[in-house]
Amino acid sequence: MNKTHNAVRAMVEGAIFVAIAEVLGYLKLWHMPEGGSISLMMLPIVVYALRWGLGQGLLAGLALGILDFMLGGGVSIGWQSIIGDYVVAITALGLAGLGRKKGLPGIVLGSALGCLGRFVSIWITGATLWGEYMFDIYGLPMDNEFVYSFLYNLPVLISGVITVALCVVLYKIKPAQKYLLGEDIA
DSSP states (O other): OOHHHHHHHHHHHHHHHHHHHHHHHHSOSEEOTTSOEEOSTHHHHHHHHHHHOHHHHHHHHHHHHHHHHHHTTOOOSSHHHHIIIIIIHHHGGGGGGGGTTSHHHHHHHHHHHHHHHHHHHHHHHHHHTSGGGOOOBTTBOOOOHHHHHHHHTHHHHHHHHHHHHHHHHHHHSHHHHHHHTTTTOO
């Protein structure tokens, strides 16, 4: 395959994975009252980033972040929360691309880094922008914005753990392993 063919293939796969991620974002396993949930939305972008690398992964994450805010009923209190909770947070999933072609350790570290990047972004945004709207969470009274944001955003961290685990499972399946490692890309 030539370079142009690979570029087109990466773009098409990216569009498909962004669409799949958006659909998976609607299928919530658990949902917080003001946004945030446990879902498999991160998995397609992490897989795409592991296959195509950092640049393509960040681009796919950016596309999903914008799309998810626009179509997913994004909740914000201003442009800062749009940037922090959607654009930066979901773009950070592309950090998984740092694990590209590094075998199982790269799959684990890359996917964990991408998911952790998303969590850190929404955790900081939650503490700095949403902290003034704190309420008791999980039956615990809240008086610290960073603790509140950490606890409130735990579902995203749990989604990240599930995503990393599923990437490891995919790696153990030979055809999926070849796909993740980009072995069919010239």
